[in-house]
Amino acid sequence: MSALANLQSGRTLLHAKVRARCIACRTESASDVMLCPRCAKMNELYCGGCMRSVLRSTDASEEVCAHCLQVATSVGSSMCAQILKVMGTPAAAAKEIASLRTRFASLAAQFSLPERVIAFVPPVAPDWTRVAASKRVMQRSRFDEVMVSHAQVRREVESATRSTVNFETRIENACSAADAAREVLTAWDGLLVDVRDQGRLEETLVAYSDSIRSAKALLERLKERDLSRALDLDAARTAAMSAYKIAQK
Ligand SMILES: [Zn+2]
Ligand SMILES: [Zn+2]
Structure with missing residues (x-):
């Protein structure tokens, strides 16, 4: 019983998938960057797993993809x-x-x-x-x-x-x-x-x-x-x- 499971936090993993891209030129940024560094347009958040867009929440640490969260919840439920x-x-x-x-x-x-x-x-x-x-x-x-x-x-x-x-x-x-x-x-x-x-x-x-x-x-x-x-x-x-x-x- 020496090495018990070293689990990752599912929410952290989902959070790590969230990225930002410019709504105009599609330039990628880190998820906490609000404006495109190239054309200064708004960045939108999207999920790197399923490519769906993610709503920006007031708490950045809570930004996860709703679709992937649902999948992770249903896979985890069994x-x-x-x-x-x-x-x-x-x-x-x-x-x-x-x-x-x-x-x-x-x-x-x-x-x-x-x-x-x-x-x-x-x-x-x-x-x-x-x-x-x-x-x-x-x-x-x-x-x-x-x-x-x-x-x-x-x-x-x-x-x-x-x-x-x-x-x-x-x-x-x-x-x-x-x-x-x-x-x-x-x-x-x-x-x-x-x-x-x-x-x-x-x-x-x-x-x-x-x-x-x-x-x-x-x-x-x-x-x-x-x-x-x-x-x-x-x-x-x-x-x-x-x-x-x-x-x-
Ligand atoms: Zn841009
Ligand atoms: Zn997703």
């Missing part, structure tokens, strides 16, 4: 309908992305491994020769329990996290890509002048729906993550640890 069908209204799309982010935040809290489960550091075995002989057997057996318990928790945590590596990043990436696509599609003025823009719009629309789909799929996978076993094992590990500490005293 794309508009497609966008509306896939993305919904701009407000609905923004709401959908926001709700994906909210759902992720709540699921992440619900289905994430507590820090203590991940951050467990196994105790270092003491120098058994320095442990009083009377206590050695008991301490050793408790220590072994801690080590076994630790290995189990680690295995369980690894398998629980393996399928969901970098989840936060991946879901955020999907949401940002959807949001970037939404912005492009929302900013588009609905006028299709340049045929390449249609391809760019279609790509952006695909990027939008792919990103939404992928964010949803990631959320479903997060929900399927079963942490109950890891949490049970963690409880067993804590018990083994305190049994070992008691034996040490």
Whole structure:
């Protein structure tokens, strides 16, 4: 999703087509020149695309060819309908992305491994020769329990996290890509002048729906993550640890 559509503004493209020519000698000028530089007669505006004349408006930036504007609007309308069908209204799309982010935040809290489960550091075995002989057997057996318990928790945590590596990043990436696509599609003025823009719009629309789909799929996978076993094992590990500490005293 690196290069999202770089759309041109249809109105700007139409505006660029407007030129001026002398009503008498047909000398061409830039569209903002009012009088012919050759014979000083009035210049008229015309469209470089369809050659129809264009009415001079009070705001020069609004001077576009009415005919080409109509064509651009009707060509763009099927794309508009497609966008509306896939993305919904701009407000609905923004709401959908926001709700994906909210759902992720709540699921992440619900289905994430507590820090203590991940951050467990196994105790270092003491120098058994320095442990009083009377206590050695008991301490050793408790220590072994801690080590076994630790290995189990680690295995369980690894398998629980393996399928969901970098989840936060991946879901955020999907949401940002959807949001970037939404912005492009929302900013588009609905006028299709340049045929390449249609391809760019279609790509952006695909990027939008792919990103939404992928964010949803990631959320479903997060929900399927079963942490109950890891949490049970963690409880067993804590018990083994305190049994070992008691034996040490
Ligand atoms: Zn002239
Ligand atoms: Zn035109």
